Amino acid sequence: MATIAIQLPYTKGPEVLQLTTDKHCYAKEAKLAGTVIEEARRVIGRAREVIGRNREEFNVANSANIPHMEVPTGTNIVANDVKRAVNDAVEAVENAVKIKIDASKPDNAGQQSAYEETFVRAYTNATTKIDEATEATARVHQAGVRYDKAKEKTVLVVGGGVSGLMTAWILLDKGHRVSIVAKDWAETGTEAKGITSQIAGALWEYPPGSCGLSEIEVPVLAYSKLEQYQEWAMQSFLFYERLQTVAGTASGSTASGSTASGSTASGSTASGSTNLSFGARMINLYQFFHHNYSNEGTATAETKAGANANEHYQKYIRIRDLGRTEGSFRDKLQTSIWDATGEPNGSGEWVNALAAVNSTGFGLKWGYRHRAPVIDTDAAMKFLMELVRDKGAVLETREIKGDLHLHERELMDDFQADIIVNASGLGAHTLANDDQIFPVRGAVKRMNMPHPFLEDNAVLLPAQYDIADNPSKTIFIVPRREDTLVVGSIIQRNNWDLSLTHQSPEVMAMWERAKEFITHLQENRGLGEDERPLAQGLRPFSHSNVRVSADNRTNSCRVVHNYGHGGSGWTLAVGCAWTCVKLVEMILHEGKSGSVANTEVWGLKQY
Structure with missing residues (x-):
């Protein structure tokens, strides 16, 4: 198993996307890792006693018994991630202590200025590492707490393309149960056919794209604007870049253990694990x-x-x-x-x-x-389908006709779902009753x-x-x-x-x-x-731009939309999926209406 942790830019607050690349659920692993949180907090507390509130309060004497964090043998990768972050902080503090001690030695009396400059850098690094360890510990704790809520909720995703599967991956790693329905699925082992996500060029471009057709129109009541496209694109960029790094380091791992990066081998991974070959480079x-x-x-x-x-x-x-x-x-x-x-x-x-x-x-x-x-879409679609199945998603081939709003209760009953995500691409023309959707061959x-x-x-x-x-x-x-x-x-x-x-x-x-x-x-x-x-x-374009918003035709409607990506499906997929999941959780776990969730995510009314 490998953990992908990506600091998401342009979001409100220090948000981090945490995903696992095999069958394990990140939130469940975080719940199981909860036993190490108190130990992590204890070690961080000792490190803070040395650092103090500023450089003047730096106390070498408090470093005598500063411990390194240990976790039980066989602890999962999430606990090991916390351990790594905490021990990085401890080592940074120890480095600052060593510099301070060396500076006080008589032989170095004439080099105080140089030592002080080095200490300032070491102190700054130590405080940064302690803050990072504190944030990592808090994130794991919160993921574990939220798991208890998420595991009780089922999400029905309509659409088997990259937008639907990426949204499903994030939902699954947050602990939700997921069902996915699609009229067509990506076909592997052949170039003869394929859904739009599979035959796409899949080259990442900073918006606006250069395909020759305006992907980002500017009507007054557009669902999204250029700045939002750029946020989504850069979030996706970081994901693909990080995924390539994880895949690259995974080749030196063992099936039963983990490397310094926490990755398992690409190819034959631990029992039940998905092959780590997403195809991004x-x-x-x-x-x-x-x-x-x-x-x-x-x-x-x-x-x-x-x-x-x-x-x-x-x-x-x-x-x-x-x-x-x-x-x-x-x-x-x-x-x-x-x-x-x-x-x-x-x-x-x-x-x-x-x-x-x-x-x-x-x-x-x-x-x-x-x-x-750039994405090898054949490999990536195979990876995503296998991954969500391994994580427990139920996939069903089904064509839904007509407005989802009219079928909402029927579908939620059929799949015992609490909410629906519409990632149907061109299908949104009828499923969302959206006449702004049109194809570009x-x-x-x-x-x-x-x-x-x-x-x-x-x-x-x-x-x-x-x-x-x-x-x-x-x-x-x-x-x-x-x-x-x-x-x-x-x-x-x-x-x-x-x-x-x-x-x-x-x-x-x-x-x-x-x-x-x-x-x-x-x-x-x-x-x-x-x-x-x-x-x-057929690329799924929209005159009103990409739509990632909750359906607010009625306060009781439980449909969140994620469609209209045009020729930029892979460029926008990760950022849009993350936003979609935020809306889902605000409605499911915070009891907010679609209108309120849209306003809080976007800061403006969604139409």
């Missing part, structure tokens, strides 16, 4: 543009093309600044920028990137790069990897104005796995038909444009681009 994303931005990045250009370039530049600045600030994202995004005026052939990492594209033929003026998660080709550079680098030419000032199509080049490349994309609003083939005119045009842009596609033959089935699906 971090790659470089390069984006290119036809028109220059203004030096200030302000939309002063007289043409639409210039204004569009400035909008992309402002997005780059936002991503760059996120990676430079103190906090969760520091050094994780690793941005860089290229300008054809100064370096037409690029330098550093840009040399290989520019060698991969037809910069002259496409009149590229600048671009930027940052780190981004998409398709991508999957083929053999043509060049080593593309194994770990994605290339995106966003929809924009080309060098002739005509609206252009998106070019989307993304590694699915190290041996598979995804090329797209087609974007067709309000088209419900899924009969595209490799010979369809728009598919052939998409492929020709990609070959013209990516030099490695021109240089290689035998990529199998027409041999694998064409991946096509």
Whole structure:
């Protein structure tokens, strides 16, 4: 078992998402770990006696008997997480004590200034570690307390895509019973078919996305705004980045024990454990543009093309600044920028990137790069389905027709559910009686990897104005796995038909444009681009943006919605699921109406 702990930015309070990656329920493990909480508090209390309220009260004498925390053999991973946090704090205090003692030795009398500077750093680190241990202990205690409430409640999730399964995972780890119903499920072992979540490109993008269709419209009564998209996206970013780290360290673990990170082996894990192969990995994303931005990045250009370039530049600045600030994202995004005026052939990492594209033929003026998660959706959907089943979720194939509000009591009786989560994607058009939902048809080709550079680098030419000032199509080049490349994309609003083939005119045009842009596609033959089935699906867009809110048509309604993610399902999935679960718990455990829960989560009325 591995624990994923992610400090969620942009949320009210020091919230942390805690999940386990196997059949165990995190909240139940926290309940069982409750026996170590008092010991943790005792050790933390002794550490605080040494630290005092400030540096002047630092008391070396109190450190004589400061203990390290021990837990019984066989204690679960949650208890070990607490132990690790507490002992990190103890070691930080011990380091500060050692520096203070060394500073008092006669041989070091002439180095007091240097010792004091070192002590200040050590003291600050110790207080930080003690605070972190205190918070970790409190989180485990609260998770255990809430488990008693959660285990008595059942949630029915409608929808078997990434939004529904991610929401189910969080609910299960909080101790709830979960049933999931869906008309269709992801198919594994074949590329011929798949639900939208499975055939998606699944490249993380900082909102707004670059698919060429406005994913974030701005009606007065929108369900969500750009800032909320960005919060959800960054929460998902941290989850995927952390999940990759956990999976990477898991390979050195044993089935019966745990490593320093608390992970079990990827592959054959402890009895009953889910294989830790979610399929998330971090790659470089390069984006290119036809028109220059203004030096200030302000939309002063007289043409639409210039204004569009400035909008992309402002997005780059936002991503760059996120990676430079103190906090969760520091050094994780690793941005860089290229300008054809100064370096037409690029330098550093840009040399290989520019060698991969037809910069002259496409009149590229600048671009930027940052780190981004990409998801192998076949592996991820398999992982999620196995995981929620292992955690106890009941999965049922069923098509629900008509407004959920009308079927609410019937469904809750059938599944003995206390509340319903609607994560039905396009199905929300009827299930939520939402006429703002509409499909956007998409398709991508999957083929053999043509060049080593593309194994770990994605290339995106966003929809924009080309060098002739005509609206252009998106070019989307993304590694699915190290041996598979995804090329797209087609974007067709309000088209419900899924009969595209490799010979369809728009598919052939998409492929020709990609070959013209990516030099490695021109240089290689035998990529199998027409041999694998064409991946096509319907993206669930909404004129009113993503909806994560409780249905408030009546005060007694017990439906929470999570739909309308457009082409950003994987980008938004974790953040949206976490918000959805918060709404569920406010209604179930705090007795709040949907309207009140919406207001407290969003600070504004949800329509």
